[in-house]
Amino acid sequence: MSVTLPFEATLFNSQFWDNLALLVGQILLILIIVWIVFVIAMVALIVLSIKRKHLYFPMLLRPVLAFTEGAVATGCQVLGVDATQLMEFLIKIDNDVNTTAFAAVPVENRAVFFPQCLRSSNCPARLTPDGLKCISCGRCGLGSVIPPLEEAGYKTFLIPGSTFIKRMVKKYRPQAMIGVGCILEVKEGLEMGKRISMITLGVVTKTDGCVETTMDWDELLEVASIGLPEPIVRREQVMDESLKRE
Ligand code: SF4
Incomplete structure (x- = not known):
């Protein structure tokens, strides 16, 4: 059957x-x-x-x-x-891959984002809608690089949090940015750059932490000078007499 x-x-x-x-x-x-x-x-x-x-x-x-x-x-x-070495390496790759495109962006269309942890703990900068406004008081290295960066054409932002980046990008629409921060912040910044199609370079601070971190200012200016006819150089700061007494 x-x-x-x-x-x-x-x-x-x-x-x-x-x-x-x-x-x-x-x-x-x-x-x-x-x-x-x-x-x-x-x-x-x-x-x-x-x-x-x-x-x-x-x-x-x-x-x-x-x-x-x-x-x-x-x-x-x-x-x-280790994980830190690998992260540093990934940042280097991203920077290397983005350098040519970054060099082609006019400096007026570039921005630099600094974390507020680079400030002195006695920083007199006031918070504005565009972040903290450095007055180059001489208490930290930011005052020696922000004025020459702005004179070269950069928009600079001293930001109290990463949410500021998105807000400032929306407001000023730069075509390229340099993100400064600890390894983790820079890695996240580079990933954010990819998400929002922004040419991004990262510069890692020398020390981690939330207060008075340090960085190689010359390295930052070297990166900021990519594609420019003249290198941007640090400016001497003169500490205000009234601030010395504080
Ligand atoms: S130079 Fe002075 S005002 Fe500028 S960020 Fe440093 S401490 Fe603040």
């Missing part, structure tokens, strides 16, 4: 489905192998770049890292690269 199978059963028992399942399995296997090869190559390139202090293939690293970052971070950790 012959038994009639339901239509679905005959369909999925056919040679066609066997072949299709085999093909899908093989494609998946190839994709997994390619992904593993990419991860191993990325880990090797990153470890080599960090150890030799030289960026190898940054244009290739950035897009591939976008879909392998988690596995690459684990691989790097196994080979002795």
